[in-house]
Amino acid sequence: MSEQLSLAQARRIALTAQGFGPSRPPRIGQGHLARTIDRLSLHQIDSVNVLVRAHYLPAFSRLGRYDCALLDRAAWGRKSARRLFEYWAHEASLLPLALHPLLRWRMAEADRGEAGWNGMRIFAGERRAEAEAILARITAEGPLAASDFEHGKSRSGWWAWGDTKRALEWLFWAGHITTATRRRSFERVYDLTERVIPASILALPTPPRGEAHRALIDRAARAHGIATTTDLRDYFRLAPADASAAVAALAEEGVLMPVTIKGWSHPAWLHRDAKRPRRVRAAALLAPFDPLVWERSRTERLFDFRYRIEIYTPAEKRVHGYYVLPFLLDDRIVARVDLKADRQASTLLARSVHLEPGAPPDTLERLTVELRHMADWLGLDTVALGAVLP
Helix, strand or coil: CCEEECHHHHHHHHHHHCCCCCCCCCCCCHHHHHHHHHHHCCEECCCCCCCCCHHHHHHHHHHCCCCHHHHHHHHHCCHHHCCEEEEEECEEEEEEHHHCHHHHHHHHHHHCCCCCCHHHHHHHCCCHHHHHHHHHHHHHHCCEEHHHCHHHCCCCCCCCHHHHHHHHHHHHHCCCEEEEEECCCCCEEEEEHHHCCCHHHHCCCCCCHHHHHHHHHHHHHHHHCEECHHHHHHHCCCCHHHHHHHHHHHHHHCCEEEEEECCCCCCEEEECCCCCCCCCCCEEECCCCCCCCCCHHHHHHHHCCCCCCCCCCCHHHCCCCCCEEEEEECCEEEEEEEEEEECCCCEEEEEEEEECCCCCCCHHHHHHHHHHHHHHHCCCCEEEEEEEEC
């Protein structure tokens, strides 16, 4: 018979697994950042820069005012200093180098035309020679971005811009090239994988597909602490059958323990190493793509908080704003804030604050402190607080 847990217990387990609760360190170094990313297994990448690009936010939410250059060097710095690589995990992501062998099965699928967007798969087959010609140019000339192909075409004039980009992205999915760096515009610059990823990582053995899936589900379970099979599958976007087989194997090994959570319609799994705190003390603004909230149905189950990003919603139809961050206070999400960094005016604009029902009396006080921390982190002089709404 599975153990029964309250929703409050499940929330505290999940928050602790995600790195919330401990006091933020007064000085943040590369080790703090490395441990945070290893705990989460990835930082999802997004190019929207109305506040700050989303991949910088999860570390700030957990550690506080860290130097973003630490993340830049780990992701796109010199090969000897590189600790992260880009790949498709939970969408486009920055991942610890140790995960490279665990995702080679996905690269192999893409190479065979079995993974990736439909518009790219043609380059695994009938148009492979075109992609290989692009690969040959990168081999000869060094790192290149899509815009380096003249007017969207190669020097031979064979491909239109869209085809060039799709071919590059297929080469990326298939592991033939990876991201060497990002330009100021955030454009991806590609290079041969062996010129970017350290040789010691490429030399690691490639595990069998099933073993890789078990390792990825184990990482997802550690990061979530407590989760349904669907939650675990979503973390690295695994196929349902692959995820279910991996969960079953880990349950058989005692890595995952079945539990039931009051109010959840599906059974859940508790990682054997998950901590069970009696309370969580935290205050954090969360990126729309933070792993704590990126799976919206899980967010509703854990926090009774319905969250949707409204960037692509017409302005007149938005409910809460353009770039809205949930505000975590202790073990609840108590507000959402529409934020913008007005760099010209050196101001962090909180254009609106929507309080959740039952938000505690000190919500605005603690939110204001966190907004001041964020403004300092972003190098902004002032905070402007807009309307506070129920």
